[in-house]
Amino acid sequence: MRAAIAQTAPVFLDRVATLSKAADAVQTAADQGAKLVCFGETLIPAYPLWLARTDGARFDAADQKELHALYLREAVSVESNDLAPLADAAAQHDTWIVVGIAERPVDRASHALFASCVTINPDGDIASVHRKLVPTYEERLAWAQGDAHGLTAHNLGPFTLGSLNCWENWMPLTRAALYAQGVNLHVAIWPGNVNNTQDITRFIARESRSYVLSASTIIRASDIPASVPHRDRIVTSEDEVLHNGGSAAANPDGTWLLEPQANTEDVFVFDLDPDFVRRERQNFDPAGHYARPELIRLQIDRRRITSADFTD
Secondary structure, rough: OOEEEOOOOOOOOOHHHHHHHHHHHHHHHHOOOEEEEEEEOOOOOOOOHHHHHOOOOOOHHHHHHHHHHHHHHHHHHOOOOOOOHHHHHHEEEEEOOEEEEEEEOOOHHOOOOEEEEEEEEEOOOEEEEEEEEEHHHHHHOOOOOOOOOOOEEEEEEEEEEEEEEEHHOHHHHHEEEEEEOOEEEEEHHHHEEEHHHHHHHHHHHHHOEEEEEEEEEEEEEOOOOOOOOOOHHHHHOOOOOOEEEEEEEOOOOOEEEEEEEEEOOOEEEOOHHHHHHHHOOOOOOOOOOOOOOOOOOOOOOOOOOOOOOOOO
16 A cells, blocks of 8 residues: 655644645645555644743733634634545545644534544545544643544554554553554654654554554744734744654564655655565564453543533
8 A cells, every 4th residue: 555644834823725735735645646645743723833932831821812812713623524625635536634633623612622633534534533632741731631532443455544643652552552453554643853753653663563654744934924923932033944844654663664854845655565564463463462451451431522411
């Protein structure tokens, strides 16, 4: 199977324009035969990088309220069919898509935000929405804690696909939940830094004996338009690279399929061989013949957590 990582920049805090740009990247990948296209964490409408650059933890601060209001306005409502351009691209090109969004869901009163990893199938249907379990550091000022409802695997023929957001990939039990479902193609989505992907991409591949695709975004000063509030505090110089990318891919033996790619906006395409997985599972299979479920088991609650349950 041929797969692709689209290391692209958002049209910063512009949902519609970023969706259009992502759909173009899907076409570029599909023209090269890709049947899976992956994008970075919260590509749509952007990663909230201003939090670390504008003293985002100040309570009741007018500038933070202004930026948050814009983020909410441009966030993705799956229920409102905001992802239609990507769903249409998936159906048109008969390809799977994994994409990171800032999700504003109806089941949490339409004002909470989640860093969510969305999987779209080749029919253009939303196959799963996985909300990041634990936002990291300043991310907690923008995103709520997710649940395990979207912690699911998908059948891609010769491969079983599972995906996690950013530092969830460091959580052993979360990875194990995917391994137990037969995942042998692991997609890790990231906001965009080589430091995030250079070690763990190969580590997960070695641990799981699976292909691992680390998809990242890239954000440069030129990607943040003058219309963004408080841009002069977010950007320190016009030639600055705020997120340098780092998209990468590893083989099931932990060798590089694609070394981390920095400071470039591109679509990277490569071929995956299911026999490579089978060869590496011969001596180690963490959820198979090297598991001891009669002694050690993992329990997962995949109910969607909502603010209220109503009985009428």
